[in-house]
Amino acid sequence: MKEFLEGSIAVARVVKLCKPGVISAYPITPQTHIVEELAQIVANGELNSQFINVESEHSAASVVLGGSAAGVRVYTATSSQGLFYMSEVIFNIAGMRLPVVLTCANRAVSAPINIWNDHQDSISLRDAGWIQFYVENHQELADYHLMAYRLAEDKSVMLPAMVCMDGYTLTHAIDVLDMPTQEQVDKFLPSYKTSYKLDVDNPITMGPLADPDYYMEARYAIQETHKEVIKLIPKVTAEFSRVFGRSYNGLIEEYQVTDADKVIVAMGSVCGTIKEVINELRKKGKKVGLLKIVSYRPFPVSEIYESLKNVPKVGIIDRSLSLGSFAPLVSEIKAVFFGKNKKPAVISSFIVGLGGRDITKDSIRDVFGLMTSKEKACEFIDLKPELLKEEYE
Secondary structure (H helix, E strand, O other): OEEEEEHHHHHHHHHHHHOOOEEEEOOOOOOHHHHHHHHHHHHOOOOOOEEEEOOOHHHHHHHHHHHHHOOOOEEEEEOHHHHHHHHHHHHHHHHOOOOOEEEEEEOOOOOOOOOOOOOHHHHHOOOOOOEEEEOOOHHHHHHHHHHHHHHHOOOOOOOOEEEEEEOOOOOOOEEEEEOOOHHHHHHHOOOOOOOOOOOOOOOOOOOOOOOOOOHHHHHHHHHHHHHHHHHHHHHHHHHHHHHHOOOOOOOEEEEOOOOOOEEEEEOOOHHHHHHHHHHHHHHOOOOEEEEEEOEEEOOOHHHHHHHHOOOOEEEEEEOOOOOOOOOHHHHHHHHHOOOOOOOOOEEEEEEOOHHHOOOOHHHHHHHHHHOOOOOOOOEEOOOOHHHHHHHHO
16 A cells, blocks of 8 residues: 655564564664654554663663564664664674574764764664665665564574664655555465464573584584575565565666666665766667666675676765775775676776765766776765865964
């Protein structure tokens, strides 16, 4: 059924349909509307779940860890410094193979304090072992939460999943989307039944001390599972399509890539703006395209290689930094082509939209214009030189 909803409200209502038994979160902008709505849903008796109020994000993550360890479907959400405050537990959740689902309402990190959108928070925790999806629009943010639960709880996976949605651009914007019915969700997402949990009648140990004889194998197992997730995602998206009638690749999305001589690679809501610019430039005879990365973890190496191997010029848009080194996404894209015979002649790096700075159509046109035969190592778009002068003085 078509509904006109704020992104955060859509997330909360989709999570309700997934029937988590434990929800815990601490409010932080721009995530707050999600958990406010869920708290109201639980208080109204619309969802049989324990909504546990806590004093911090670290506690919220600990609560859902405990709920999942006890064999219950769980949910939490956070942003920015809140995600960092969770970070100790975030690593524990993955290491304990618990299928927690978390919404990250992407927001810049301090200092200076900034409550607007970029991807620094979730990108900084890319190595925690979680599946990470980056969504473009309201329909995707609803649908990928369903797929996140389905993947995380698969017996061959049992890893947590993070759905990353751009703060304000998606969390607070209102748009039309097809909301799933309870009947559809029940058909796609079965009741959660784990093969291991904390049980006084059948005691097990979770998260034990692992000395050098065991630790490496535990990390290796998670790495190998991510390889299996790459294979499983297309199967889950195909099943999703059969139930809901909407098709996704789940790993990447190609837009006008086939004959393009310039392709931008990006993640998140900026992809909508890029598509509009591509449509305009195509009408003028420009062969430009977009490769949207949906699954950042696991990273779809083979799919990216096949998509870009014959493209002459590739421009990578990052909305985060690895300070003192190269931007995260461009580093990984370049690694895709290491040792390969076929590769783009030029791969350039562009930093855009940090701290919520507007990424306009002109910004994207500038990126395409700067994609020349000379590689750009780390080009900041829409930088204000006059502010830099003030900073250094």
